[in-house]
Amino acid sequence: xxxxxxxxxxxxxxxxxxxxxxxxxxxxxxxxxxxxxxxxxxxxxxxxxxxxxxxxxxxxxxxxxxxxxxxxxxxxxxxxxxxxxxxxxxxxxxxxxxxxxxxxxxxxxxxxxxxxxxxxxxxxxxxxxxxxxxxxxxxxxxxxxxxxxxxxxxxxxxxxxxxxxxxxxxxxxxxxxxx
Numbered sequence: 485x486x487x488x489x490x491x492x493x494x495x496x497x498x499x500x501x502x503x504x505x506x507x508x509x510x511x512x513x514x515x516x517x518x519x520x521x522x523x524x525x526x527x528x529x530x531x532x533x534x535x536x537x538x539x540x541x542x543x544x545x546x547x548x549x550x551x552x553x554x555x556x557x558x559x560x561x562x563x564x565x566x567x568x569x570x571x572x573x574x575x576x577x578x579x580x581x582x583x584x585x586x587x588x589x590x591x592x593x594x595x596x597x598x599x600x601x602x603x604x605x606x607x608x609x610x611x612x613x614x615x616x617x618x619x620x621x622x623x624x625x626x627x628x629x630x631x632x633x634x635x636x637x638x639x640x641x642x643x644x645x646x647x648x649x650x651x652x653x654x655x656x657x658x659x660x661x662x663x
Contacts, residue, residue, distance in 0.1 A: 509572045510535060510585055516629055518658040525658070527585065533572060535585065539563040543597070560598045565617070565633075567591040584623035584660050593617045593633065593652060611641040615652040623660050631656040 510529040517524055523541030530536055543559045572587035580586075595613045615637030623629045637652040 509533070509576055509582060510569065511583075514584055515661045516658045517661060518656050520655065520657045525656075527567075529585075533569045535567045535569070537563075537565040537567055537591075539565075561595055562598075563593065563595040565591040565593045565619075567619070581622070581624075584621075584629065586622045588618070588620045591617050591619060591633070593635065593637070595652075611639055611647075613637045613639045613650060613652065617652055627659045627661075629656070629658050629660050631658075 509532065512529050514527040515524070516527075518539075518541060521541045521543055523539060525537060525539045525541075527535050527537040540562055541560070543561055544557065567589040568591065569585065569587045569589045572582050572585070575587050576582045593613075593615045595615075597611060597613075615635045617633045617635030619631065619633035621629065621631045631654075633652065633654045635652045637650050639647060639650045641647040
């Protein structure tokens with residue numbers, strides 16, 4: 485399975501870097517540094533209303549188990565989103581901020597969580613998750629970027645107890661670099 489995930493990821497990055505179509509509404513590319521979930525994000529427009537967004541982040545967490553006590557989680561993950569911005573043209577016509585793709589979107593989200601090396605008992609992060617999501621992104625004049633995604637997902641975990649339906653919720657806070 486790791487072989488297929490690697491091939492899919494490389495293919496998506498290749499498509500992302502070689503996109504030919506550009507939009508008058510979407511920025512052609514964005515580079516962001518995330519604070520809450522430390523990492524980086526690169527988003528590239530594919531058409532007038534679609535983009536491909538790649539995240540390389542570190543998920544932070546805390547868990548408690550009666551058998552092993554408390555445990556901090558530091559789990560790196562890769563996330564790809566094919567986004568369709570459904571209201572960016574309307575926001576522009578209403579003179580609302582659309583800078584740095586500040587709009588609402590729906591997307592197909594794929595996340596791969598690398599194996600958690602610091603805990604044998606905690607398996608909340610495990611494997612590959614696919615989800616249709618709704619999201620919003622806002623960037624302010626200072627460059628501060630806020631993002632929110634929510635949706636139902638399915639986790640293809642490597643352990644039997646981690647496979648199944650999961651909620652996908654993520655809030656990001658960061659800065660847009662270079663704009």
